[in-house]
Amino acid sequence: xxxxxRRLTAAILAFGSLAFVSVLAAPLIGTTPISLRxxxxxxxxxxxxxxxxxxxxxxxxxxLAGAAVGATLAAAGVVFQAxxxxxxxxxxTLGVSAGAALGAMLAITLRLHLSLWGVSAVTAxxxxxxxxxxxxxxxxxxxxxxxxxxxxxxxxxVTLNAFFSALILFVxxxxxxxxxxxxxxxxxxxLDIAGYGPLLAALPxxxxxxxxxxxxxxxLNLLSLDTDAAASRxxxxxxxxxxxxxxxxxxxxAAVSLGGPIGFIGIIVPHLVRLIVGADHRVVLPASALFxxxxxxxxxxxxxTAMAPVELPVGIITxxxxxxxxxxxxxxxx
Amino acid sequence: xxxxxSCWGLGAGYxxxxxxxxxxxxxxxxxGHALAPGTGAQQQPTRIVSLxxxxxxxxxxxxxxxxxxxxxxxDRFPPEVEPLPRVGALVDPDVERILSLRPDLVIAYASQTxxxxxxxxxxxxxxxxxxxxxxxxxxxxxxLGTRIGVPAEAERAAAALERGxxxxxxxxxxxxxxxTLLVIGxxxxxxxxxxxxxxxxxxxxxxxxxxxxxxFGDVKRESMMVATETILAKQxxxxxxxxxxxxxxxxxxxxxxxxxxxxxxVPAVRNGRVRLLYGGELVVPGPRVVLTARAFARxxx
Amino acid sequence: MLRADSVTYLHDRGGGAAPPLLxxxxxxxxxxxxxxxxxxxxxxxxxxxxxNGSGKTTLxxxxxxxxxxxSGTVTLNGRDLAxxxxxxxxxxIAVVPQETxxxxxxxxxEIALMGRYPHLGxxxxxxxxxxxxxxxxxxxxGTLALERRSFATLSGGEKQRVVIASALAQQAEILLxxxxxxxxxxxxxxxxxxxxARLNRERELxxxxxxxxxxxxxxxxxxxxxLSEGRVVAAxxxxxxxxxxxxxxxxxxxxxxYPHHAAGHxxxxxxxxxxxx
Numbered sequence: 032x033x034x035x036x037r038r039l040t041a042a043i044l045a046f047g048s049l050a051f052v053s054v055l056a057a058p059l060i061g062t063t064p065i066s067l068r069x070x071x072x073x074x075x076x077x078x079x080x081x082x083x084x085x086x087x088x089x090x091x092x093x094x095l096a097g098a099a100v101g102a103t104l105a106a107a108g109v110v111f112q113a114x115x116x117x118x119x120x121x122x123x124t125l126g127v128s129a130g131a132a133l134g135a136m137l138a139i140t141l142r143l144h145l146s147l148w149g150v151s152a153v154t155a156x157x158x159x160x161x162x163x164x165x166x167x168x169x170x171x172x173x174x175x176x177x178x179x180x181x182x183x184x185x186x187x188x189v190t191l192n193a194f195f196s197a198l199i200l201f202v203x204x205x206x207x208x209x210x211x212x213x214x215x216x217x218x219x220x221x222l223d224i225a226g227y228g229p230l231l232a233a234l235p236x237x238x239x240x241x242x243x244x245x246x247x248x249x250x251l252n253l254l255s256l257d258t259d260a261a262a263s264r265x266x267x268x269x270x271x272x273x274x275x276x277x278x279x280x281x282x283x284x285a286a287v288s289l290g291g292p293i294g295f296i297g298i299i300v301p302h303l304v305r306l307i308v309g310a311d312h313r314v315v316l317p318a319s320a321l322f323x324x325x326x327x328x329x330x331x332x333x334x335x336t337a338m339a340p341v342e343l344p345v346g347i348i349t350x351x352x353x354x355x356x357x358x359x360x361x362x363x364x365x
Numbered sequence: 366x367x368x369x370x371s372c373w374g375l376g377a378g379y380x381x382x383x384x385x386x387x388x389x390x391x392x393x394x395x396x397g398h399a400l401a402p403g404t405g406a407q408q409q410p411t412r413i414v415s416l417x418x419x420x421x422x423x424x425x426x427x428x429x430x431x432x433x434x435x436x437x438x439x440d441r442f443p444p445e446v447e448p449l450p451r452v453g454a455l456v457d458p459d460v461e462r463i464l465s466l467r468p469d470l471v472i473a474y475a476s477q478t479x480x481x482x483x484x485x486x487x488x489x490x491x492x493x494x495x496x497x498x499x500x501x502x503x504x505x506x507x508x509l510g511t512r513i514g515v516p517a518e519a520e521r522a523a524a525a526l527e528r529g530x531x532x533x534x535x536x537x538x539x540x541x542x543x544x545t546l547l548v549i550g551x552x553x554x555x556x557x558x559x560x561x562x563x564x565x566x567x568x569x570x571x572x573x574x575x576x577x578x579x580x581f582g583d584v585k586r587e588s589m590m591v592a593t594e595t596i597l598a599k600q601x602x603x604x605x606x607x608x609x610x611x612x613x614x615x616x617x618x619x620x621x622x623x624x625x626x627x628x629x630x631v632p633a634v635r636n637g638r639v640r641l642l643y644g645g646e647l648v649v650p651g652p653r654v655v656l657t658a659r660a661f662a663r664x665x666x
Numbered sequence: 667m668l669r670a671d672s673v674t675y676l677h678d679r680g681g682g683a684a685p686p687l688l689x690x691x692x693x694x695x696x697x698x699x700x701x702x703x704x705x706x707x708x709x710x711x712x713x714x715x716x717x718n719g720s721g722k723t724t725l726x727x728x729x730x731x732x733x734x735x736x737s738g739t740v741t742l743n744g745r746d747l748a749x750x751x752x753x754x755x756x757x758x759i760a761v762v763p764q765e766t767x768x769x770x771x772x773x774x775x776e777i778a779l780m781g782r783y784p785h786l787g788x789x790x791x792x793x794x795x796x797x798x799x800x801x802x803x804x805x806x807x808g809t810l811a812l813e814r815r816s817f818a819t820l821s822g823g824e825k826q827r828v829v830i831a832s833a834l835a836q837q838a839e840i841l842l843x844x845x846x847x848x849x850x851x852x853x854x855x856x857x858x859x860x861x862x863a864r865l866n867r868e869r870e871l872x873x874x875x876x877x878x879x880x881x882x883x884x885x886x887x888x889x890x891x892x893l894s895e896g897r898v899v900a901a902x903x904x905x906x907x908x909x910x911x912x913x914x915x916x917x918x919x920x921x922x923x924y925p926h927h928a929a930g931h932x933x934x935x936x937x938x939x940x941x942x943x
Contacts, residue, residue, distance in 0.1 A: 216558045
């Protein structure tokens with residue numbers, strides 16, 4: 032039994048059970064007490080069984096969405112940090128979320144009432160917006176030369192973020208207050224997806240990304256050394272960078288369109304996991320995905336119970352936990 | 366560490382954006398709906414600039430419409446305001462434009478403190494506008510009428526308003542009071558970002574008057590976000606949903622109503638008592654609240 | 667045998683007058699090389715000398731197969747590098763960069779194990795044999811005692827030796843090093859030179875080293891290639907190539923070159939700067 036195999040097994044067992052328990056427990060916790068026996072009592076018609084409705088319509092999809100979004104953002108954070116060789120990168124660094132926010136906001140302001148494949152216009156528009164941002168950033172990173180400069184990627188992402196934020200503020204300024212309120216609410220993240228439709232739409236995209244994520248950890252380890260060092264050890268650097276960029280961006284876009292730009296998950300989770308399991312991406316990536324799922328599901332339980340019946344945006348909870356943690360991390364690094 | 370700092374700046378950008386919007390919204394909710402006398406010279410104003418749509422409607426209701434020289438960018442009613450100059454709104458008042466119109470009274474939200482100070486410095490009389498309940502609308506009209514020198518007309522309009530409301534109240538007296546969920550906003554085509562009325566503010570008061578029991582009447586807030594779980598738990602008999610566009614196509618309306626099918630266990634959904642109301646007057650706490658009260662009463666019947 | 671036949675690579679050279687916006691972009695505007703021909707015999711140690719911007723690093727990257735020549739070929743034992751898949755190439759040629767800055771904090775053993783990349787399948791984890799090879803490589807560079815340490819906590823010389831160990835774990839026949847002593851103090855420079863000499867002697871490792879350190883080259887290299895503005899200006903056995911004349915031509919520095927008896931190799935003593943022609 033080699034070291035990495037042992038650590039991988041231990042990490043997956045530990046973080047996996049954490050994720051499993053949180054997804055299992057979350058639907059049982061809430062402001063309305065429900066009885067599990069009633070939930071699974073087949074003799075009561077579903078339409079009359081409020082407990083079952085609360086469990087299956089309100090809480091379960093919410094817990095599953097939290098797990099999917101948390102896992103995706105945390106894993107995408109790991110990939111972006113390795114791709115950009117910058118431990119403080121987040122899934123939103125390259126403008127994916129700003130693009131998604133712009134898309135969502137336009138859909139809100141223009142009052143689009145279309146729905147595509149059972150997905151609301153806001154969700155669809157935010158995903159399209161994120162793809163737009165990805166395309167622009169990629170074109171920028173490729174424009175200057177034949178390589179794939181992560182520095183230009185970073186600069187393009189930062190600039191795009193600022194530019195999109197300005198556009199958002201501009202459109203926001205022209206919009207009605209009700210629309211401004213809804214955009215603001217969207218920006219704070221929301222996992223109350225009420226039903227399984229949006230989840231089913233986002234899952235295939237996340238699944239494709241996770242297939243790529245399974246292939247990435249080893250080359251990402253080498254990339255953390257140096258791109259030249261990676262190339263000389265047999266890594267096809269350009270291909271790895273491209274796969275990492277597109278898979279992580281697409282996954283982020285899907286997660287953001289499902290739950291909004293929920294901050295800090297993509298950075299706290301990978302860092303906490305690295306503190307525990309070390310830097311090896313073969314362990315960090317799956318462990319972060321599992322821990323991200325557990326973390327966001329737990330944060331969402333807090334969001335819906337802390338001030339009930341008023342619903343707190345889950346992004347506020349993650350930020351309240353994440354902000355101080357991030358500062359601590361910065362201080363600790365020096 | 367240069368890049369790291371810039372990466373971080375991004376996330377902060379979002380929250381800065383969020384914070385700005387929060388301030389904006391806070392200003393909107395605090396500002397609201399009844400009039401408190403401001404300061405200024407007490408002669409009859411003839412060139413009035415109104416930044417407050419409900420005050421504009423009040424002025425027209427008391428026959429002072431011809432004295433309105435300019436309105437906010439949100440004003441849509443009455444039709445006479447269409448050709449009037451626009452001078453911005455709550456967050457973006459156009460001070461230069463207002464000054465150039467040489468008004469002798471400016472009605473602004475009490476939260477627009479910068480604007481009010483600037484106008485006072487320019488010697489322009491102002492009338493500031495503050496939060497209130499349904500009952501404050503009529504008293505606000507009387508106050509405004511007194512301020513512009515038409516107390517009799519204002520009294521007549523306020524009395525008409527009160528009579529209209531009393532008629533609605535009488536019409537529902539003795540009827541069963543359905544437990545009602547009053548939805549004031551959500552994402553189109555889904556049940557996400559649900560914003561509902563709490564037990565505060567003119568919309569809650571109107572619902573109460575029109576014979577509905579607000580399921581969130583015990584929450585002392587004007588509006589709030591709630592989870593679908595809470596709605597399932599509250600089991601409302603009727604769902605009233607406000608849409609602020611003047612109308613919608615039959616298909617759009619049907620499609621938006623069908624969204625509620627996601628919660629089949631809610632009595633309102635099961636019994637087909639999800640009502641969508643359309644109209645710009647639904648957000649304006651002015652003389653047209655009588656229309657809203659009637660619409661609520663009809664929808665609850 | 668590693669051969670370069672009239673290799674030219676001028677990509678990006680002089681194309682953009684504007685300075686690169688970012689440090690990373692600079693590497694794409696690297697100095698070119700033109701019509702370079704050289705051969706590295708099996709088991710030899712070859713030094714590449716040349717002033718800044720003469721194309722040493724570019725030549726090294728061409729020899730490693732990380733850049734494709736625009737014209738000419740680089741062959742390894744008769745096979746064009748361009749025809750080899752990257753992992754196959756990495757099993758034959760290992761590269762030690764000038765400096766290594768890790769984005770994340772790996773342990774010394776993990777760094778050494780990264781050398782096993784080209785030997786493993788896509789989803790394969792390192793087995794006991796890989797660990798044994800990596801530890802043996804650490805032992806060869808005298809860093810096995812550090813295997814549990816975090817790389818970031820090591821001194822410059824320790825880091826360089828660990829990176830060399832990682833390259834050794836690749837089990838390649840050729841080791842290319844880019845200024846391996848550039849950032850090291852005298853003691854570590856000495857250690858690295860001794861290590862490379864020993865690896866060459868004991869494992870018959872073929873070594874190509876680009877360096878500014880003439881005494882380091884004199885102590886280690888069997889032959890020398892001198893580059894100036896992307897062209898080979900002198901090449902041959904160290905004793906014939908490393909002369910006062912060639913050094914003056916290359917660097918514009920008058921130097922005394924003589925065999926040092928205690929050191930056992932040629933020694934270069936720079937005397938004064940002259941205008942280069």
